[in-house]
Every structure is written in C-alpha cells, then in structure tokens.
Amino acid sequence: MASTETKHEICSPLMPRRNALRKTCAEIVNEVRQSLRVQSTHRPFTPRDGHRQLFGSASIRDNRPPSVFSLHAQSFDASDSRPGSGTRLSPLDHKPKFSVPCDVDDPFKALPKPPTSPVKPRRGLAGAGVRARLLRPGSLTRLPPLEGHRNVKEPLNAGPGQKQLSAKQLSSTDHTAGYSGPVKPGPHTAASERIVQSDVDSGVRPKDCKGDSTTEPERGDNKGNTEEDAESLMWNNVIVPLLQKLESVAAGGSEGSVDCLCDLCDRLHGTLAEADMLGRRCKKRSGILRTLFRLIDLNYAQLNMHIAQLCLALCVSGNNLLNICKLIFQISRTESNDILFQNNSVIDSLLRMLSNEHVSASGEAILYCVGTLKFLSGNAEILRILLDKNFICVAQKLIQKLCIVEETNLPIAGHILVQLTTILRNLADLSDSRPLFVSFSILPALCQVLQQHCEDQDVCMNISRIYSKLSSYSECRLALAQTPDCYQLFLELLSKHHQKQDLVMRLLFTLGNLTAKSDEPRLELFQCDGCMRTLLLLYDIYQRKDGPPHTVVQKGASPPVRPQVADDVLVKLVRVLANMCIHPTVGPPMAADTACIRLLMETLELRTVEESEELLVNVAAAINNLSFYHKETSAIKHNQLHIAKLMLKLLLSSSTGAMLEAVRVYGNLSHYEDVRNFIMRNKVHQFVVTLLDSKSNEMCFAACGVLTNLALDPPSRVCLTVEGASAKLVDCLRDFGLGDWQLAGQICQAVWNLTGGSSEKVLYTKERESLLEILTAYLDEEEALKWTDNEDLKDFHRACWELEFLPVAQKLMKMLQSADLTA
Secondary structure, three states: OOHHHHHHOOOOOOOOOOOOOOOOHHHHHHHHHOOOOOOOOOOOOOOOOOOOOOOOOOOOOOOOOOOOOOOOHHHOOOOOOOOOOOOOOOOOOOOOOOOOOOOOOOOOOOOOOOOOOOOEEOOOOOOOOOOOOEEOOOOOOOOOOOOOOOOOOOOOOOOOOOOOOOHHHHHOOOOHHHHHOOOOOOOOOOHHHHHHHHHHOOOOOOOOOOOOOOOOOOOOOHHHHHHHHHHHHHHHHHHHHHHHHHHHHHHHOOOOHHHHHHHHHHHHHHHHHHOOOOOOOOOOHHHHHHHHHHHHHHOOHHHHHHHHHHHHHOOOOHHHHHHHHHHHHHHHOOHHHHHHHOOOOHHHHHHHHHHHOOHHHHHHHHHHHHHHHHHHOOOHHHHHHHHHOOHHHHHHHHHHHHOOOOHHHHHHHHHHHHHHHHHHHHHOOOHHHHHHHHHOOHHHHHHHHHHHOOOOHHHHHHHHHHHHHHOOOHHHHHHHHOOOOHHHHHHHHHHHOOOOHHHHHHHHHHHHHHOOOOHHHHHHHHOOOOHHHHHHHHHHHHHOOOOOOOOOOOOOOOOOOOHHHHHHHHHHHHHHHHHHOOOOOOHHHHHOOHHHHHHHHHHHHHOOOOOOHHHHHHHHHHHHHHOOOOOOOOHHHHOHHHHHHHHHHHHOOOOHHHHHHHHHHHHHHOOOHHHHHHHHHOOHHHHHHHHHHOOOHHHHHHHHHHHHHHOOOHHHHHHHHHOOHHHHHHHHHHHHHHHOHHHHHHHHHHHHHHHOOOOOOOEOHHHHHHHHHHHHHHOOHHHHHOOOOOHHHHHHHHHHHHHHHHHHHHHHHHHHHHOOOEO
C-alpha cells in the first residue's frame, strides 16, 4: 500500500489504521463507533469491441475519417522532396525561352538529348590519392525512373484504353539504365509527368531543400569529394543492385518471393543504416522510395510492414507520411497481423512520430498512427510492449499538444483523442501503469481535455472509463481528488450528458470512489455549485422505468430508460449520496432535504428486492446514514413511521444484504418511541431475536443495537425475555466477543438494558453463571488480548477493549456479583 494512501485515507469502521502516528484510544473508537458506513459497488463493465475501426458503431461523430480505404502505389508522391521545413516553394514567374525549336504541346520533346557515352572518371582533380568522383555526362537534376516502368504518377493498374505491362515485360527490363543515366521519355509520357521525372529522379536534390541540398565541391575540397565518392560507390555498387533485385523478384512472382522481398528490404535497410543514409540524408532517396512504393501493390501484409518500416526510417513526410500511416493502419486492422509488430522497430517509429509531428501539419497521419496503436493495445503482449516503451510519457506530451491546437484543428484533435484515450483505458488495466499515470500527471491532463472537449461524447466516455478504473486505487484516487475543480467538472458533464447512460454511470462511480475514503472530497463535492440539484435531477430521471409498449418518443425528449440500466445508474448515484452524507457538515442539510428523502422512499416503494436488490440495499444504507442525524429539521424524523414500514419489505426478503441493512435502519430509528412501538406491535422484535443465531458478526451487531433500544421500555423487556433474548445474547458473547470487542460491548449493553439496571430478574442461573465465567475471562487484559500477534491490529483491539467493552462489562460484572438476579 502506498504511503500516500496510508497518510490520507479515512478508515471505515472496524478497519485498523496503519499510520505510524498512533491515535489515542478515544480517537480510534470514535471512528469505529459511528454507524455511518461507506457503500461499495462493482465497477461498470465495458465489453471489448471486436471490430477494429477508428470509431465504434455507436459513435455519432461528424466528418469522421474512414477506417476502410484503398491504398496503391499511385497514392504516393515519389519525390517526397519538399523542404524539411514543411513550406511549399512558390513557383517562379519567369518563363524560359528555348533556343531550339519547341513543340507547343510538348515543350520538352525537342530538347537536346544528353550523350550516351559511358561513365568516365573526371580527370585533373586536385589532391592526389583521392578516388575520382564518378560523373554522368549531361546529368539531369534527378535520378530518372527505371526504363520500361511507368512513372509513379501513372496508375499501376491499367485503366480503360491502357495496356498493363506483363510480368515477363517487367522482368526483362534493363534496370541498370534507371540508375546510371538519363532515359528518353516514352512516347506516351505526358509533359507534366516528364516534368515530375526531371524533378524527381536526379541523385542531387534541389539546393533549396533543407537538409538535402548540396553544393558542388571546389576542386581542392578533398573531404567533399571523398564523401560524395563514397556515397556514389555505395549507391552504384550496393544499393542499385538491391533495388534491381527487388524489382526483378517482384516481377517474377515465384513461390516464396514474399520472404525473399522481405529479406531484401531488410538488407536494404541495414545497408542504408551502415552507410548513414537513413533519414533525409540520402541524396537519391527518391529512387529508393519509388521502388518501395511500387511493391505496395503486391498487397502482402508482411512485405508492407518492411516497406513501412523502411519508409519511416527514411523520414517520409507530407502525403507519403499519411499514406504510410494508413498502410500500417490497414495491416493492424487484422488481428492475426499483430505478430508482425512485435519483432521490429515500427512501434518505436510510430512513437517517435507522435513525439515529433505537429497536429496542424500532420493531424491525419497522427490519427491513423494512434489508431494503429489502439488496435494493437487490445493485444496483451503488445500492450505490455507499449508500457515498456514509455507510451504514457508519449501520451502526456501528445495531450499537451492537442490541448493547444487552434480552433480549426479541434475536430481532428478530437478524433485523435478518441484513439489515444482508448489506449490509456487499456493500459489502466496493468498494475505497473498506475504509478506512471500519477507521475506523468495524466489524470489532471485528462480533466483539461474534458473541459475542452466536453461536447464530445466519445472523448468523455473514454476518459470516464479511465477514471472509473483508476479511482479504485488509492494513489490514483488521491491524484484525481487533488485536481482543481474536478468535482465541478464532473457535475457539469452529468448535467450536459444526462441522457448518455454509460457516461453518467461511470462518472457517478468515480465520484463514489472519491467520496468513499476521505472527508475532504465529500465536503468539496457537496459545496460545488448545483451539486444536490444535479444529483437529484438525475435521480428523478432514472427513477423512471420503461415507457408503455410501442410508445413513440418525441423528438428531443429523453428516451425511456431500460430498467436494468436505470438500476445501475441509481446504484452509483445513491452510493454517492450515502458516502457524501458521512461528513458531519454535509449530513444534516442532506437529512433535511425533503426532495432527497422523498426520492429514496419512492425507490423503496417502486422496486422489489427480487429485481433491484443492490439498489434497495444502497438506498437503505443511505437512509441509515442520514438517520444518524437527529435534528428537528430532519426529513427522516418526520417520515420515521413510513420508513419503518418500508423496511419490512427488506427485512422479510430472502436477501441477507437487504435484511442486514433493514435491521441497521431499525437500529437508528428505534431511538424514536413511535418506531419502537411499531416494531413491537408488528412483532419485528421476534425476527430480530432470531437473527442473533446468525453466524455473521455484522448481523449480530445490528440486532443487538435494535434490542438495546427496545429494552429501554419496561413492557418490551418482558416480551424480549420470553423470546429468549438474554440466552442468545450470552451465546453471541461467547462466540464472537473475543475477536470483536465492539460487538462484545454492544452485547453487554443490551444485557444491561434487559436487566433494567438490576431492577428485574431476567437471567436464569445457568445463563448467569455462563455470563460471569465469560466476563471473568474477558476482563483479564493479558488473557483477552494475547490471541493477536498482529502489531497493526493490536492497538485497534486494545482501544476497543478499553473503551467499548471494559466500562460496560465491569458495570455488568459488578451487578451480577452483587444482585440476586436468578429467576
């Protein structure tokens, strides 16, 4: 248990403290003595969505991006040569004048052709010993496409009136020409496509491209020559053959070619990494990307994963980054592909992308990236991988970026948050994640998200699921409780989305957890603006059940609530009320709230134990807590007889829990004479005496409380004696007293009241002797407390023994020894 929990939690009755700062006996017993009890309930169940899509079937989002789409090689931009800054270059106004005849339709058709002589080394370079730099005569500005292959802008799948290249044609193509020199544009190549070719295919990137531009080295610049020579040699001798092999294997389509292609992609990746040519450092990366993009049309998930991995390592941007993220997203939609993500660097690349990219520039790419991780987080092994790779830290930074986006980007930010919060919801199931949720301040950050996206039901729903999970744990509960204005925010969401039953239920469950362990949240929630108004409005809405059959719901009206859903919401809501009224400042005004008491009594009237057991148990517990406050303004006091009648339904049911809560309520209400008379008149006392035979400490304690109050009236003592109450009390003391001194003290008080303070003879000789024997043993401190070796419990039991049991036991012992009470 975390130290924060030990420090801040208020222990419930009968639970010992583990605080190093010891409390006095009086303080301990004051806590355990009160009859107010915290209510618990089960966390709402969230079924897993078996369909992998960006948004669930119940989502009603506007303009949501698709989960299904077509992706082909022509979807990509082969150049990927925009400046790294993300700014698109402005076109030049200058129109060149050609010195040679020019075709109006095709201005490039009549351009001079470069010589086709083989590559020759440059001669006369300064610096002896430096390997001569290989130059192509009449080099263009970019590496041309492979001869015989279509430009990437041209659709790979032949359209109407187009010819599809056969595998044989592809395999017989001379790939060397595509990498060593210019290629004359084919007769069917449009002018715009040839412009793209000339801008794309060179090994030298435009000089205004950030990070990619180079300047022709001076003749004496040996270092520049060496670097360029090394890259050219690597390109021609290693990379080009790998690219050629990729094209040839893809065109062959033989069995086992996919594994071969994957292996070639790995070799290419490793080669580029060793040559320090990953990222945007490789001048001829466009040629690599073009080859990779062509392979996508083969439509093999395993191969596409290798392609995506390499493209991300080459730092594609813009439309290509988006399409790579879509490609990975498509792969992750099939659950059987999860294994493809476990043994490579794709997840690392995606996490790095989430840390570096901005929503304004790459919002849609981020969406599909996070959507992929959402699908994968449904896999237990990958979920653990995400935790180990510090995803929660990445998520925290992404949330910060999403919270400062401009208003125009709010829709895409909302779409991303739906995916992101689903991953966090899945991570919340891992116990190792909870300290990270606290240390990275995820819970307060999600409150900020709720404030900005309070209209987005999907975002609100996912965050409510995270809170409902984590608020069950002390360290997370404390972090959330210390978040400024979280209670007011929850109340506003409850009011705004009161028809969203699943959301309402989880927010109420979270509030119930927050108010279960500490007094501060109880008071802070109660003091929020409109707290009781909001909670009672919800209570009134969900008090209704199904409308009449075939009822048409008017537009804009709340739909009828299913009984089971209504019960689930009310269980959580009543729990909040029961926990909140434990605070001594909150309890009296709540007990005086006639609307609150009316709704609680109405629930008892409308529901049956058979159909709504948990709800009725919680309602009885709330009434019991509220009945603790005996002020004249109390609506409980004004309705005491009505409530006593309603409790009969619970007392006579087959539910042990309902029975126990009803007896507890009678224990508080029997302070009033009218209620005591009602109990005796309706023979409820007979039922209470029978409950002393229960094997439950709690049931015996509650029954003893009722008998203690009933024995205040002399006529009732006789009836209770006839029912054998005194003998059963002695048996209870023997069975439970040694381990529960609070119960032992309550039994002694009930026996004392039955004797009328020694004024009547109600004990038979056997009972008197048994009682004397038990009290003699229990009053020996060393003997009474030696049974427990638990240091944490020792102080607690000693305090209860000294303050709860000892005074009344000594009084009873003295009376038994001095008076002749034998019947």
